[in-house]
Amino acid sequence: MKWMTMAPQLTMEPSILDVFKKHGRKLEYVEKKSALKNLMDKQEHGVLFYAMSDEQDGYDTCRNFQAIYPNLSVILIEAGVRVDLRQAMRAGALDVIALPFRPEQVEQLIIEREQHVERASQGNKETHYITVCSTKGGVGKTTFSVNLATAYSQKQESVLLVDLDLQFGDVSMFLDCEPKRSIYEWMKEANQKANAPVKSYITAYNEYLNILSAPLRPEFAEVFTPEHIQRLVEKVRGDYDVVIFDTAPYMDDIVLTALEHSDEIFLLTMQDLPTLKNCRLFLETLESLNLKNTLRVVLNRESRKRGVPLATAEKVLGLPITVQLPEASKLVCRSVNEGRPYVITNPKAKISKETINALQLQKGKSAKKSRPLFKALPAGR
Structure with a gap:
């Protein structure tokens, strides 16, 4: 070199x-x-x-x-x-x-x-980066992240699920894990050593899925900078097939850094006008950053009986909705309370089948040419 x-x-x-x-x-x-x-x-x-x-x-x-x-x-x-x-x-x-x-x-x-x-x-893995985001809590973002990561792992893809909701992240709870170390401990070592290994701070969920948990205390989030996230991206490159960032439900420099390093972005929204309006503003930000082509809009709790019609939602957003996820709260509520992803507990359910089908969108498949593959995912968070 x-x-x-x-x-x-x-x-x-x-x-x-x-x-x-x-x-x-x-x-x-x-x-x-x-x-x-x-x-x-x-x-x-x-x-x-x-x-x-x-x-x-x-x-x-x-x-x-x-x-x-x-x-x-x-x-x-x-x-x-x-x-x-x-x-x-x-x-x-x-x-x-x-x-x-x-x-x-x-x-x-x-x-x-x-x-x-x-x-x-050495021919290591070509890592595919995914960011899952939203403009508010309660729209199913973490539920989506956890099940997407688990579905990848069931296909024997090595996955790192990073909890970037640094204040109130609960990916570990959704997977019934008790991490001994978190991204905060890695960040502290990374500040002192250039070669701080990420693998020393992960929690293994199964053979293929690893979790890098959020800090245990909300105040620890204040010490993170975009540079830490950029270093993390480079540090795990080649070690995993897929890295999924589950972000905080708002826009800040940490979330922006994850977005700018992503091959795919999933934005969760719902059928109420306030959420759609905020998502429209979010989309305008992505467009200004030249990130709109990597985006897939996920409409959660889709229903013909309540909320604005799909056509109206797309008009408010200014672009088509790629993913439509109908209401299925009972299944997801039980999944979250048990700490077991629904793709494991209910593999034959439509929600699980559609989530697994979505994996074909991975690695170089054009977002613009892809047809909607998800049709069922209710809100967990």
């Missing part, structure tokens, strides 16, 4: 150069963008530190380099220009670092990136 910089500040820091030397790496200075052509082999991986001359310059550079050099990762440097982390991520930046450089920060980047490339070269 080649490590390069177009920021001369890096080559003038002895402590930074010592970090590269410690890991047996050399940091090469690249004076012009055109010089990359001679340095980058098409099959070789590279990392480039790039100091932005203005805000748009860095984002455009990331996009252009990504198109020309697929194996090149760009780390943007805040050098007198404020970098918007979300814009940088959408442009394809690997990370953003600010001046002055800290040796431990650069060392962390070296370790994590080289581990990622090594896993990829």
Whole structure:
């Protein structure tokens, strides 16, 4: 792997150069963008530190380099220009670092990136990321996440279900698990060690399904940043077939980070106008982030006898509803109270069959061309 910089500040820091030397790496200075052509082999991986001359310059550079050099990762440097982390991520930046450089920060980047490339070269799994979200509680989001994850595991797909409702997440309760460690403990170790293993903090539900639980105390959520989620995404890449994020029922930087790293997004809604209106606002946000094409709208507790008609709901949302889930509260209530997913307790029920059928939407199947496959899932949460 080649490590390069177009920021001369890096080559003038002895402590930074010592970090590269410690890991047996050399940091090469690249004076012009055109010089990359001679340095980058098409099959070789590279990392480039790039100091932005203005805000748009860095984002455009990331996009252009990504198109020309697929194996090149760009780390943007805040050098007198404020970098918007979300814009940088959408442009394809690997990370953003600010001046002055800290040796431990650069060392962390070296370790994590080289581990990622090594896993990829060993032919590890191509991880498929899914985010399940909603604009309010009580619409069946966690029920959907838990059963989707369990259905994947029944197909012998390795799954990590991450509880990103960091204040009041209850994925573990829905699966009748008592985790000894959580995402909070991993985050604390990750702040101290670049190589903090996620697997030390998971709870195994079955042979194929692992859970990374929410913190035990709501106040612990305050210490999480989008960078923690970004590191988590990279840390588990290649270790699982599927990673599912069950998010908090609102929009914040943590949820946005999960959304921006997702191959599929499921948005849960219902047939009342306030919920549909809030979902419309949510969808407008996704559209501004160029994430709308990865979205599937899930209409939960669908009923012809109550709530606004389906056509009206689609008109309010401004796009078709992909998934329609009719009322089945008794089955789900029993499933939640027992801590056993309904795809296990009632495998022959229509709700279970339709959930399992949905797995064909995985990995590269176009959301726009797919037909609605779910038709039954009541609200649990």
